[in-house]
Amino acid sequence: MLVLLLFSLASVALGDQCTSHVLSSGTHAGAHGIGCVKSECCQFGLQLGDLCPGSDVCCFSSDTCSGGSQTGGGGCPHIISRSEWGARAPKQHIGNMAGPAQYVFIHHGSSPPCTTKSSCIGKVKSYQDYHLDGHGWSDIGYNFVVGEDGNAYMARGWTEIGAHTYGYNSVGIAICVIGDFNNRLPNDAALNTIKQLISCGLAGGYISSSYTLKGHRDVGSTDCPGTALYNLIHSWPHYKSGTQRYG
Numbered sequence: 001m002l003v004l005l006l007f008s009l010a011s012v013a014l015g016d017q018c019t020s021h022v023l024s025s026g027t028h029a030g031a032h033g034i035g036c037v038k039s040e041c042c043q044f045g046l047q048l049g050d051l052c053p054g055s056d057v058c059c060f061s062s063d064t065c066s067g068g069s070q071t072g073g074g075g076c077p078h079i080i081s082r083s084e085w086g087a088r089a090p091k092q093h094i095g096n097m098a099g100p101a102q103y104v105f106i107h108h109g110s111s112p113p114c115t116t117k118s119s120c121i122g123k124v125k126s127y128q129d130y131h132l133d134g135h136g137w138s139d140i141g142y143n144f145v146v147g148e149d150g151n152a153y154m155a156r157g158w159t160e161i162g163a164h165t166y167g168y169n170s171v172g173i174a175i176c177v178i179g180d181f182n183n184r185l186p187n188d189a190a191l192n193t194i195k196q197l198i199s200c201g202l203a204g205g206y207i208s209s210s211y212t213l214k215g216h217r218d219v220g221s222t223d224c225p226g227t228a229l230y231n232l233i234h235s236w237p238h239y240k241s242g243t244q245r246y247g
């Protein structure tokens with residue numbers, strides 16, 4: 001009763017509520033509140049504290065604890081946080097993209113697959129080790145990694161410039177699926193998670209509504225993301241082949 005009373009007072013006093021609030025300025029102007037969540041669950045701390053009851057915050061990115069499924073978060077998948085998968089700290093932060101991503105690139109890891117959370121965590125860690133120690137990069141190169149356990153794994157996230165698609169890192173988000181998809185497709189769990197990530201990024205204002213979807217091989221001399229997966233995404237919304245830059 002007390003909580004309800006406080007909530008109602010706060011709502012009236014503020015004249016606004018989280019899910020109807022739209023950020024009016026800053027890098028993420030236009031982002032909608034996805035709901036009231038615990039502060040530690042709001043990705044990137046992109047939050048306002050005065051639109052929600054108690055100690056909850058209004059989050060403008062993703063609810064990394066529930067995946068947004070309980071908060072109307074644009075169909076966001078469950079996103080395993082860096083701390084949950086045991087990420088090493090980045091050597092440095094490269095900086096943020098100037099605005100919403102204009103491109104979404106699909107990659108594959110060209111590694112053995114994984115179908116459980118524990119085995120997928122091992123793969124994500126091995127990708128990060130390879131990128132840090134093998135390539136000497138600042139961090140795991142992708143923005144997100146997806147496993148056939150159906151989870152999305154936070155890599156550089158929605159805003160940080162990645163190291164994945166030469167010439168497009170500062171304008172594109174990379175989603176890498178764990179496995180090798182030249183001769184077979186990722187399972188439905190992984191495919192659904194890719195689609196949910198894209199709709200989540202659109203809802204949060206991290207991906208431009210006029211984005212272009214591509215496979216890595218469209219713009220680089222690589223077989224990534226594997227022939228089977230590459231052929232599949234030709235039928236997905238916003239796909240455009242070739243190296244031409246749009247937008």
Ligand SMILES: [Zn+2]
Nearest residue numbers: 107108216224
């Ligand atoms: Zn690739």
